[in-house]
Amino acid sequence: MKKYGYKKIDAFTSNKSLGNPAACIYLKENENLSHSKMLNIAKEHKGFVSEFVFCSSSLEADCKLTYYSSECEVDFCGHGTIACMYDLIKNTESLLFKSEILMDTNKKGILTVYNELRDQDAVYITAPKPIYIGTNITAKEAAENLGISVESISDKYPIDLINAGLPTLIVPISNLKDEINIFPDIKKLEEFCNNNGMDIILIYSTEVKDNKNIAHTRVFSPKFGYLEDPATGSGNSAFAYYMLKNNMWDGNPVSIEQGGIDRIFNIVKLATKGSNVIFGGSATVKISGEYYL
Template identity: 45%
Template sequence: MKEFKFKKIDAFATVNSMGNPAGYISLDSFSDITDKEMLQIAKELKGFVNEVGYIVKTSADEFELKYYSAEREVDFCGHATIAIMYDLLKNDIDLQQFDSLKIKTNRGVLTVENKIKEQDAVFIQAPEPFEKALLPDSKDIAKNLKIEINEIDPDFSVSIINAGLTTLLVPIKTQVSILNIFPDIDELKEFCIKSEIDIIEVFTKDVSNKSNNFRTRVFAPTFGYLEDPATGSGNSAFGNYLLGCKLWETETIIIEQNSFKDQYNIVKLQKQTDGKGDIRVFFGGGAVTRMEGKYIIQ
């Protein structure tokens, strides 16, 4: 029998929304748990949380993270990172002295900005992005999303960008169209696997609150569930898309995300220049702890 410290934390939650649930296992060392056991926990928590993050502290201001869905190990999970790092910075007085922390992930070493005092939030540097040239046909995209081809907005391009996860970005004309997308999980999973993508993010400039910039929804059938209600990696891919198209017009981009018109989650994007002179996307938000205890596996 093994026993681990466990929390269930909802990332990107607001007073009007539930956020995105993540499991959080704190470890002294990754030698304390096997890959099989990490996957087992994620499978047991399917339907309760979308992914489980596992974290080890490696120095005073550095950590290593691994992520699992019910299906497989995930290279990077934005909402789990927000949940875990927000919880650590919010509750650890020693960590609060640092303006930033470093986290080691499968997608490289990333910066975590401590904005707890100023914004009650943390901002995570998205992994370095890369773009995929080969795109699925728009008719095939519409068919698998179960929308009409004319609902795809011709004023924006379809694109595939990886900023943590390989993300198909699909522009939609109206919020009404976005909110009425109800694909079949098995058909969409087959389409994603065939297209070699992890998730699909649909977006529109048609928002519920005019002080926000975009509405998005994210579908993640390859991870064992249909919709991700608030995402860091998907919206970071979207942020890099906006940079590439020269459509990033404000200092901070505020994104409404999920399938509810007025009870949406909020994801914020900011941009900064790194040490190499490249503009990097940071995604940010807060989190709410819903459950804390011990997780036992046998």
């Protein structure tokens, strides 16, 4: 029986918010796990964390991350990246004072991590380059699958499909009250995603609870075995590129509040570096120990 360094870490925690849970296994140099073993470990954590991150060594970067949900390998996981990199940088002497860390990913290549632990108690991650897929999905179709009236969808901005890590359908909602009270049927929404080439659905309102934030978002992820992701890097990165595309944001540092009426809203920070969107936040270690396999 082998043992591996293991932590359960909540990403995007802020004040009393619970963040979004991820579990991480830290592999030593030259250690590796097969796809089937990583998937089985992730399946064991269904209902406990949203995603599982495996952190290993890399010949081309400071580390390499591979992501799994309880259903499958995931191309990219923003909150898992924040959780793992926040903890790794904070507890690795060779990384603690580096301002930029290179991170390899199994599906999205090498991305840059910006270390802002000293000034903001946060790390920022470069979002994968966006793919502007576009969509013909109508407000009527979106409303039917979200279980809401078509009047709840705003016509001020478009429905769009953008991939900044994961293919994300973005749907504008008219007001905050409607947006935080939407709870779709998971099976119906999963079928809708599978039929239209989408991994996640982000709904948003430009009306916010706290005026320090630029928008309120929620992200539904039925394809990965759960209805809602309470704090999301990839979804909000797609939303950041959406805001830039629609002249809703000038690229200067802003924050997003995220979550439904059933939780304290989490905070995701957004900014730009050149033409790239970066997303950031803090994290909180909840469990630290060893995983036996």
